[in-house]
Amino acid sequence: MLLKKKQLFKYISLALVLCSGSVYALEFHGYARGGVFTSTNGEMKSYRLNNLGRFGNEVDGYYDMAFQDQIFSDDSGRRFDIRVDAEGNMDLRNNWESVGDDTSSDDDSLSSTNNPLAVTQFFVEGYGYIPSLPDASIWVGKRSYKSRELQMFDYKLIGVFGPGAGIDHIKVGPGNLSLAWIRNDSTADVKVSDADASNTLNNNNILDFRYADIPLFNDVKGEVLVNYSLINDTEAQKYNEANGTNYKAENSLQSSFIMTVPLDKGFNETVIQYGDGGQASNMVNHGYYLQANSDFADAKGYRIVNYGEEYLTDNIIANHAIAYAYADELGDGLGYEKAQELSVAFRPEYIWNHYSKSAVELSWFGREETSGSTTDEYSGYKVTVAQVISVGESQFVRPEIRIYSTYLKANDETPFADDKDSQLSFGVQMEAWW
Template sequence: MKTKLHTLALAMAMTSPTLFAADIDSVDFHGYFRSGVGVSSDGALQEYQKNKVGRLGNESDTYGEIELGSQVYKKDDVSFYVDSMISMVSDGSNDSESTVNNDAQFGLRQLNLQVKGLVPGDPNAVIWGGKRYYQRHDLHIIDTKYWNISGSGAGIENVSFGPGAVSVAWIRGDNNDIDYRVDNDNNLNINYLDARYAGWKPWTGAWTEFGIDYAMPNPTSKQKEYGGLYNAENGVMLTGEISQDMWKGSSNKTVLQYATKGLAQNMISQGGGWYDAWHNTEEATGYRVINTGLIPITEKFSLNHVLTWGSADKITQDTDKSRLLSLVGRAQYQFTNYVRGIGEVGGFYQKDDNRDGSHYKQGGEKYTVALALADGPAFMSRPELRVFASYLNDSENGKSFKDNTANNTWNFGVQVEAWW
């Protein structure tokens, strides 16, 4: 949804000669937030493996993003657009959360320039530079972005080529404090080259996207002399996905990914492309298969699911093999245009086989029921206010709850989620 804030633009222009000179006639306002209150038998609401068992009734934070953008120049077919975003996250525990009290964090998430109309014969092509969320691919019900190379960078995207479009970007994603033995110079510069091709439709109702991400650690001369974890090698992540529209508005997507070196751990961590420079990953490889879909069974009843199978080998110097299986399903029944019932069930099993012959297992389940108010009957319609109850169970390690005395707990609460 895009809102034109003429009043805000006028106020900003009056207080800033620079903005006034740019002749901004409107500001686009977007955002996201989630917040609420909850309680469990552990005290505050407990969050347990939400990327593997599902997020509904399993989120304890307050998080928000505010995005302001504007077309600051347009002449004929050429336009310049400035985009910005700030974020805030806290545990939602009190009224006076701030950076002063060290219980809230604020960040500059996006600040970039996007230029259209300078690629001959291709009005939708964009030349960009700055800091941005770069074409992130999301699995909403587990709050995971399985393809996410974001940060400061530059590139050109949506350049028409055959039946689809090409995008190429250079993005920086450094790793901080990678070696506790070093007091200074322990941040490792890492650059990503990202190339994608999207839009090819092999048959009716289907569309595809393919991409390659090449991560290049770039140590300083001093870090090369020190060696150790700074000897991280270049890694690659390959992604291919196919989506299919089906009967009565249902859809399904299958994703295949392969990764090496420091990118391999993403295949079992539910990551989207961050580079692990904290372990020896010179032999690491991994792959992941994801299937997700939305099925409207009737006009009032619909289902959404995410299935993940991941495998990674030698992602640390002590680990031989790691395997992950996760399945989350959410059902929604619309009682009226604004009132809905929601149920979500999720579970996962993960096993690490170590090189010394030992094993480490993780696994658990979550069951949630909720009654919600939303601004319409669509499955993803927001804003939404929910009253929920969740049962969490750690079926492998145990003793994860109630001050490490029990393997299960209950969450009760109210949460609001919105985007616009």
């Protein structure tokens, strides 16, 4: 069986190369993250990664394999490119972790990953087909559409993924307009305890509008993004929502403004976001899908984020991220009606030379969840020290190898082994993209 699986991967790789119009034109890009880690009390646990940061706080592996090729071009300037991506997670507990196998433990601090593997992108993009818009491109297929990630806290500020179609790079005034229609269906949870009831999948069509490269002042640029989710219910789904069997999937808006300030060998970016309906919950729960696991009819939320990289001295470079989020009228499905949180992370690194850095990351979070007159409070902090082997001075260059130790402290919960509220861990991690 093992031999058959290895042969299958060999044949898939060979087919990808042979199907390329030109073997030498095929581009292979990707990302990989993994390593080995433990703690002073059993296996290492991750804690509030989206609040305290991913650095020294990750316990899984991840990979993305991307193939891209130009499959048509002629003297008229028209051309077509194609891209295919496959992404997956690994539990990193043993050697052979087959796709779909559950290798999580009973006391795992993460939900079971089941080592998934999925084709997340396959789309064609055509250039030169709209004479009146010479810089524009048209695309059709399944796509991870220009997501924006808060890298230190490892979550998407903007994530629009799924099958769709769009037009990019439409020159309008001083900036560039992009328009897209993307499908990403949303699961509406059962609202009542009924053995015969089941979750339902609602057809969700996202209209995506983006206006980028807006000159603001000096070299500062802005971007406006609007995502509107339109729910297309069946009559049966409308009936179940009306009688209270399922939560209602609401038409929802998420709007964002991004301001990017270039610095000397660095940058600073500010993101201001507003979401209503099923998008409001994402502001305080680090998601990006349309949520339908509570009554979000009146829900509203916002998020303000600032992050960047800057040189403090010639030999010290620092990354920071600050995120504040608030959401209200979240219904009865989440266990709280209102939530707010603040997360702060700061990571200075001393640059020994082009290939070696010493890093310290300090992070803290505070969160409140309110239901009626009761408010639950959570807070914690993280300290990570690491020696980094790298290929450049910036904290965004890859590949990197990190030899690290992390101390995690939870002030209001016991998320670690044996119901402890703190953990000291050690590990070696690699991260690469190409």
